[in-house]
Amino acid sequence: MKEQQEEIWRLASLDPITNMPNRESITESVYHLTRKRDPFTLFSLSFNRIAEINHTFGYELGDEWRVATVNQLIRLLPKDAMLGHLDADNVLIVLPRRMEDPEVLALGKKLGTLSTHRFRVDVYDLFARISIGVSRYPEDGVQASELIKHACIAMNRADKKIGAQLELYSSQMDIESLKRYELLRDMRGALQNKEFYLMYQPKVNAWTGQIVGAEALMRWTHPTWGSISPAEFIPLAEESSLHLELTNWLIEEVCRYLMTLPKKVPISINVSAKYLYQEHFEHVIEDTLARHHIPASYLEVEISETSLLEDAQQITQAFERLNDLGIPIAFDDFGKGYSSLAYLQAYSAQTIKIDRVFAHNVNQSRKAQGIIRSLLLIAEEFGMNVVVEGVEMMDDLLRLREFGCHVIQGFIFSRPLKESEFEQALEAGTLTPIEEYVETLPSSSRLIHAGITITRLRNRDVAVGTSPIVIMRRGFKAIAFYGSIRLPVDSDLSLVILLDDGMAPFPIQVKRLTELANGLYQYEASYEQTVELEKRLTALESEKPRGFTIQKAKDLIDQTD
Structure with a gap:
């Protein structure tokens, strides 16, 4: 009986496929380490292939994949490492000691070589896509x-970054990570505090x-980061059920307006395909339209074709339920996905919105011209409407008119407008x-690669990593630069630019x-000119750009709570 009990306990604590500790068992091990109060380090590693392997080759081969990857992983780990299964082909590595940044990065680089390892599974040679947090x-x-x-969380951040295989949870957070953390933390309260609002971009x-x-x-x-676009907060909302509340709010506000x-x-309105997976989602729309006495034809649902999910039957039924209400459907960002034309055949949408990537500089791109002409012919054959997004230049508009595009949505006619402006x-x-004219500063002789960071946030000192920027122009007490993050204008944030010369930053x-x-x-900012600073900027203009190295940052979670 004792042997049977031990066997039952062993089976209950181990993953049946890989024979390593399961989630409950490895979590228990981490719990015991926290009770000892000695520093230790966790690595969450994903091979990122199990879903597509199961889907393509079947679950038996998927199980073989998990065994092969874990066996190879064990060969690369230190002797004191503990290994446990979290889910899918995601594992947790526990090092019962504190590892400083250089040691973490060294082990991460070693584990990252699994991305180039050829795993022999049955008769197939398969590769992993390693991400580590x-x-x-x-x-x-x-x-x-x-x-x-x-x-x-850090592992998922690494998976989303191009070229990154390893992310530390806090010690290498830059401005983007700080912003993401704060938006995710403040979003639910923002809905309750009525911080969300709508802009309306005309279709012309x-x-x-x-x-x-x-x-x-x-x-x-x-309150800190200023105006936030949906491209930033919608992906965060979709990590929880908050996007359902936001979509319900959106439907209510548009009908009210x-x-x-x-x-x-x-x-x-833009609706995530995930929203359509709710039972009776159409009742929310129908009830809102009825309360505000709005005909269904005045509310169009846009669904990004890149967000459509695998369950074709459920999406088909969702589209039919919307069409039964008389609500038109548009494919947004059309042409960016892998199955664009297949979606036209499978789903009953009424409009194609051609993505801005094809409209921008279409007058100079023969390939974009060919794609747009083809989509116009297909839409005409299917009896669908077409809207071209992202038109900004007159030459592009004239070219699209020549092709027979009837409806345009872009800055050349109007940017998004407030309610009163619309x-x-x-x-x-x-x-x-x-065509918009953007006032510019005199051009410098050479671009300067630099970095930007925050030094104070809500009257508290913070130390976060830097985000790269490119300084393109400067004039009297004014400087212009490019960046990939949206920073607030005239805010309480204390921002400094760090030049790649090892000297002090300037605010x-x-x-x-x-x-x-x-x-x-593109940003224009004011700064305090000094003779010394101008000499530094001039010297960097004359050098070959070396690129800016992201600096380490201290833990910011405690500092921003």
């Missing part, structure tokens, strides 16, 4: 579940300039295409922000 006790958490969660007849509709775009005015408009045009535009009835105040089509932001 690291958390450390006690600075990254004091509870076992918290430490494991933080290691997995390409020839007459008549406003034929609009797209409602969610914005969030964060439509009711107030004396001259109504159809308004489209009402005025509707009253006028038409918009005139105008700036962002005064103007321009969002560019390629995902970058």
Whole structure:
């Protein structure tokens, strides 16, 4: 009986496929380490292939994949490492000691070689896509579940970054990571505090300039980070169920606004495909339309074709339920996904919104021209409408008119407008295409690669890593630069620019922000000019750019709570 009990206990604590400790067992091991109060280090490592291997080759081969990857992983680990299975092909490595950054990075580099290892599974040679996250006790958490969660968060961050295989939970956070952390923390309260609002970007007849509709775009005015676009907060909301509440709020606000408009045009809203997986989701839309006395044809649902999920039957039924209500559906960002044309055949949508990547500089790209002409022909054959997004230049507009594009949505006609501004535009009835002129500073002789970081946040000193920028111009007490992160204008954040010369940083105040089509932001900022600083900038202009090294940062979680 004792032997049977021991066998039952062993089976209950081990993963049946790899024979290593399961999630409950490895979590228990981490818990015991926290009770000892001695520093230790966690590595969360994912091979990132199990789902597609199961789907393509079957679960038996997927089990063989897990065994092969774990066996190879064990060969690379230190002798004192403990290994446990978290889920899928994600494992937790426990080192019962504190590892400093150089040692963590060295082991991470060693484990990263698994990405180039050829795993022989049955008759197939398969490769992994390694991503690694690291958390450390006690600075990254004091509870076992918290430490494991933080290691997995860092691992997911590494998976989303191009070229990154390892991320430390806090010690290498840069401005982007700080911003992400704060947005995720503050989002639910922001909905309750009514910090979200809507902007409306007109859809315009390409020839007459008549406003034929609009797209409602969610914005969030964060008390620290200023105006936040949905491209930043929607992916965060989708990590929890909060995106359901945001979508319900969006439907309510658009219907409320439509009711107030004396001259109504159809308004489209962006809805995640995940929203359609709710039971009776259409009842929310139907009830909201009825309460505000809005015909269903005035509310269009846009679904990004890159977000469509695998369950074709459920998505088909969801589209049919919307169509039964009389709500038109548009494929947003069309052309970016792998199955664009297949979606046209499978789902009953009424409109194609051609992604801005094809419209931007279409006049100079023969390939983009061919794609747009082909999509226009397909849409005509299927009896679908077409909207071209992201049109900014007059030459592009003229080319699209030549192709027979009827509806344009882009900066050349209008940027997103506030409610009152959109009402005025509707009253006028038409918009005139105008190429925007952006006031610029005199060009420097050479771009300067530098970094930007935050030194104070809400009247508290902080130490976070730097984000790379490129300084392109400077004038009298003014400097202009490019960056990939959206920074607030005239905010309480204390920002400094670090030059790649090893000398002291200099403070700036962002005064103007321009969002560019390629995902970058152009900034103009004020700074205090000194003879010494101008000499440093001039010297860097004459050098060959070396690139800016991201600096380490201290733990910011305790400093920003």
